Amino acid sequence: MNTIVRKQMSINTDVMDMLNNQIAMEMKASASYLAMASWCDQRELLNSKAFFYKQAEEEREHAMKIFTFINDNGGAAISPSVTNVNNDFESLRAIYETGLEQEIAVTESIFKIFKAARKADDFITEVFLQWFISEQSEEEDTFRSIIDVFDLMEGMPLKMIDERLPKE
């Protein structure tokens, strides 16, 4: 990578497109967690609401990390539009299950970008994404542990289960 474009931009253009899609995915995740936080907040599920407000913030931070990374490397970060946010849920457990599904989808998406960066010899992006890979493994673990609590406490009142859940 030592030609004209390389002098302006230190990451691969196709990888940049994927990173821009990832920004949109993180912002969508943020909006989705905000909807979950609201559902919990309205039902006085104190730990869960704190958990999802925090998640919503963290997802925005992830988006911002990628956003500034693209621009810092000479690319063009795109502010995404977020549409079709679901605000309608059937249960607290279903919310956490949806959260886990969302996290798994994010992990898979990060893997794809990682592979593309590797293929394009885009080492800068590859190293940058390593943090996201460890982060995703922690996130998935958090959600799985919470769903385990639901299994253990099956049949207990919702508020009692909520009291056993982590706030972040």
Add this chain to the structure above:
Amino acid sequence: MPVKNVVNTNNSYQIQHITFCKYALITPNKIINLSFPQMLELRRKINALTTYSALNSIIDNENFVLLFVADKQHLIFLEIPQLLKLKDEIAAFFQEAVLA
């Protein structure tokens, strides 16, 4: 400036690199100077316009596109063949970075 010598005979749009961070879009009737960020924006717009569904909707409607370039300083007119050629031209331009 090498760009002045370009004679555009085939009605297509071309990209030329002029200096370190100066590029030019050579259109059938004018030459538009572009900075690198403006090049990236042009690439993004052209890619968005040439997806399968975007092309279909262009064909179903006016059959051409009007596109602002260089921070909205210029408006260009593209018919489908020109649009597709410019997409290839831009892809080739950015491809250099990977092949080298």
